[in-house]
Amino acid sequence: MSTVIENAALKNSALEYIEETIEAVPELVEVRTSAAEGFAENNFPSIKDEEWKYTNVKQLVSSNYAFDVKEAAISSDDIKGYLIEGVETLVFVNGKYNAGLSNFNSSEKVYINTFAEALNSDKKELLLENFGKHADNNLPFVGLNTASTTEGVFIHAKRNAIKEESVMILNVVSQSNLVIQPRLLVIAEEGTQISYVERNAILNNAEGTLVNAVSEVTIGERANVNHIKIQDEDQSTQLVTVTEAKQADNSVYDNVTITTGGKLVRNNLNISLGEHCEGHMTGLYLLDEKSFVDNHTMVDHKMPNSYSNELYKGILSGKSKAIFNGKIFVREDAQKTNAFQSNKNILLSPDAVVDTKPQLEIWADDVSCSHGCTVGALDEEPMFYLRARGIPEDQARALLTYAFAGDVIEKIKNEAIRNVVQRMVANAMGYPLD
Amino acid sequence: MLKINDLKASIEDKEILKGINLDIKEGEVHAIMGPNGSGKSTLASVLAGREDYEVDGGDVDFDGEDLLEMSPEERAQKGLFLAFQYPVEIPGVSNTNFLRTAVNEVRKARGEEPYNAANFMKEMKEKMKIVSIDKSLMSRSLNEGFSGGEKKRNEIFHMAMLDPKLAILDETDSGLDIDALRIVANGVNTLRDGNRSFVVVTHYQRLLDYIVPDFVHVLYKGKIVKSGTKELALELEEKGYDWIIQEVEGNN
Ligand SMILES: Nc1ncnc2c1ncn2[C@@H]1O[C@H](COP(=O)(O)OP(=O)(O)O)[C@@H](O)[C@H]1O
Numbered sequence: 001m002s003t004v005i006e007n008a009a010l011k012n013s014a015l016e017y018i019e020e021t022i023e024a025v026p027e028l029v030e031v032r033t034s035a036a037e038g039f040a041e042n043n044f045p046s047i048k049d050e051e052w053k054y055t056n057v058k059q060l061v062s063s064n065y066a067f068d069v070k071e072a073a074i075s076s077d078d079i080k081g082y083l084i085e086g087v088e089t090l091v092f093v094n095g096k097y098n099a100g101l102s103n104f105n106s107s108e109k110v111y112i113n114t115f116a117e118a119l120n121s122d123k124k125e126l127l128l129e130n131f132g133k134h135a136d137n138n139l140p141f142v143g144l145n146t147a148s149t150t151e152g153v154f155i156h157a158k159r160n161a162i163k164e165e166s167v168m169i170l171n172v173v174s175q176s177n178l179v180i181q182p183r184l185l186v187i188a189e190e191g192t193q194i195s196y197v198e199r200n201a202i203l204n205n206a207e208g209t210l211v212n213a214v215s216e217v218t219i220g221e222r223a224n225v226n227h228i229k230i231q232d233e234d235q236s237t238q239l240v241t242v243t244e245a246k247q248a249d250n251s252v253y254d255n256v257t258i259t260t261g262g263k264l265v266r267n268n269l270n271i272s273l274g275e276h277c278e279g280h281m282t283g284l285y286l287l288d289e290k291s292f293v294d295n296h297t298m299v300d301h302k303m304p305n306s307y308s309n310e311l312y313k314g315i316l317s318g319k320s321k322a323i324f325n326g327k328i329f330v331r332e333d334a335q336k337t338n339a340f341q342s343n344k345n346i347l348l349s350p351d352a353v354v355d356t357k358p359q360l361e362i363w364a365d366d367v368s369c370s371h372g373c374t375v376g377a378l379d380e381e382p383m384f385y386l387r388a389r390g391i392p393e394d395q396a397r398a399l400l401t402y403a404f405a406g407d408v409i410e411k412i413k414n415e416a417i418r419n420v421v422q423r424m425v426a427n428a429m430g431y432p433l434d
Numbered sequence: 435m436l437k438i439n440d441l442k443a444s445i446e447d448k449e450i451l452k453g454i455n456l457d458i459k460e461g462e463v464h465a466i467m468g469p470n471g472s473g474k475s476t477l478a479s480v481l482a483g484r485e486d487y488e489v490d491g492g493d494v495d496f497d498g499e500d501l502l503e504m505s506p507e508e509r510a511q512k513g514l515f516l517a518f519q520y521p522v523e524i525p526g527v528s529n530t531n532f533l534r535t536a537v538n539e540v541r542k543a544r545g546e547e548p549y550n551a552a553n554f555m556k557e558m559k560e561k562m563k564i565v566s567i568d569k570s571l572m573s574r575s576l577n578e579g580f581s582g583g584e585k586k587r588n589e590i591f592h593m594a595m596l597d598p599k600l601a602i603l604d605e606t607d608s609g610l611d612i613d614a615l616r617i618v619a620n621g622v623n624t625l626r627d628g629n630r631s632f633v634v635v636t637h638y639q640r641l642l643d644y645i646v647p648d649f650v651h652v653l654y655k656g657k658i659v660k661s662g663t664k665e666l667a668l669e670l671e672e673k674g675y676d677w678i679i680q681e682v683e684g685n686n
């Protein structure tokens with residue numbers, strides 16, 4: 001399984017790493033091997049691929065990364081700034097689970113644990129039935145993640161279980177040029193209610209991190225799942241994420257993705273809806289310097305009477321660039337679909353760029369769909385109004401951009417998490433809250 | 435307080451102010467009247483520092499300083515206030531948070547201690563009484579969904595909070611019913627303390643029954659074509675603008 005491709009340092013080192021570690025978790029050998037075979041055959045995407053037209057990963061895939069982890073002494077003090085009050089936390093350090101830093105409650109009703117623990121318990125079958133079955137292993141980044149998985153988080157909510165506390169999966173990186181590949185498997189059975197957060201923490205001035213994350217989320221009937229991604233890594237981090245959510249009838253899935261920068265960020269969020277479902281996709285990207293963020297979303301209305309609502313907002317300064325691509329599919333059977341999409345961008349610098357593309361494919365005839373996008377500078381009228389009341393220009397701009405981001409932040413239901421994001425956004429905007 | 439000397443301004447190469455002269459002393463109230471489109475709002479905007487307008491000539495002295503050299507925020511911090519003819523709706527910025535930022539910036543610039551939360555609330559409560567503005571408007575987004583009257587009251591409330599030396603009220607009476615007009619005028623009269631100066635821009639004489647001016651000027655086609663005392667406003671009310679226009683056009 002080693003076709004050597006030029007300029008594919010990532011691929012070669014990944015295949016080597018996979019080979020070395022393939023026996024690490026006996027239960028996963030089969031699925032990993034099969035994913036690895038696919039990964040070996042498929043090339044990483046180039047800008048000739050329609051889906052990657054604006055996002056060039058050439059440099060990302062031809063760089064050298066470390067797969068080996070050096071011993072890292074990370075203390076609870078080091079990660080204090082990333083913890084959120086009232087939110088339980090699973091901590092991984094350089095890709096390895098760290099029990100000492102973690103603090104969460106797994107129960108009979110809502111099971112939360114690492115793959116290793118789950119495979120050692122009666123959850124084994126369920127995990128193996130679902131791991132790698134929802135996200136497409138033929139996609140190179142997904143295949144790579146699946147083939148590399150030795151650690152991961154499994155959340156399983158049993159019928160009608162409600163977990164009040166949110167759970168955060170915190171991936172700490174403390175070594176430069178490291179690849180980490182977080183993997184999350186969520187099964188929310190019917191009538192359940194859960195909420196979780198994914199976040200990475202780059203510590204000790206580690207640079208050049210590559211995060212290749214995959215989440216598979218299965219949402220049962222009447223279940224309600226809240227999924228938040230906080231992407232506030234440093235400017236040298238590259239991040240590729242794939243989230244695959246499948247909703248059964250009458251369920252609600254609510255995804256909020258907040259990004260404050262990164263060298264290259266590519267988020268792929270795919271939702272498929274049953275009947276009478278609600279799917280919410282909300283995003284905010286606040287970019288400066290040379291940050292590059294690409295949000296690709298896809299909502300697939302397969303059944304009638306469902307509602308999807310997408311709102312992505314961007315604030316760009318410096319030479320940053322953002323891509324938004326939002327696909328809405330409404331299948332023939334999906335009558336009475338309500339699908340809304342909106343992408344709004346504010347450019348604070350003449351060198352910032354946004355490419356926004358809605359893609360609607362509608363085969364049903366009785367549907368209500370709308371989409372819209374805006375790209376522009378801050379309005380002058382409000383700026384003048386604020387300044388004429390004594391507020392300095394910089395602060396007026398910060399206040400207005402912060403207000404622009406407001407309705408995205410409001411979508412975060414958990415107050416503690418919302419406050420953290422509020423502060424993060426205000427700081428990124430140069431408008432620190434007191 | 436404010437001395438305007440031969441001020442000329444244009445927008446998009448269109449000459450609008452064609453040499454304005456005005457001398458406003460401490461504590462005085464000047465009314466500026468004139469038909470629509472004569473340049474009243476332009477004058478107010480240029481004084482407040484709106485950058486869309488090009489100043490083509492003249493100078494403006496504000497308390498011994500060159501007003502035209504200052505940014506809009508500096509003008510506000512030095513004590514100039516403009517009540518907008520069309521207050522801007524700003525979703526997502528709460529009236530209170532905005533005001534607190536504005537008031538504290540102005541206080542800082544004046545070398546005063548910024549208000550803490552408690553002092554600020556106390557100050558707000560006091561000043562809200564002046565225009566009997568509803569408390570519920572404080573937590574809402576700035577002007578968003580406010581009625582016409584609420585917007586105008588909010589402007590006067592902002593004025594009370596910012597405590598300016600000179601306030602320019604641009605058509606603050608327009609769109610107000612008589613009760614609202616009285617409330618707004620009362621607010622202004624409360625703040626008329628003998629030191630603070632006012633420029634009251636209005637199309638109608640009606641407001642001047644309540645805010646009695648020391649001087650009345652008529653602006654027409656970018657020039658002040660007539661000045662007088664409050665009796666001039668009454669004359670305009672009675673006879674309309676036509677006789678002045680004829681007088682001016684006849685002279686040309
Ligand atoms: N932004 C603008 N662009 C072009 N012309 C303008 C603009 N603002 C005002 N004007 C013109 O300037 C003149 C004066 O307008 P304005 O100052 O609003 O008058 P008033 O307040 O006395 O009614 C009008 O002829 C108006 O059309």
Ligand SMILES: [Mg+2]
Nearest residue numbers: 474475519605
């Ligand atoms: Mg006007």
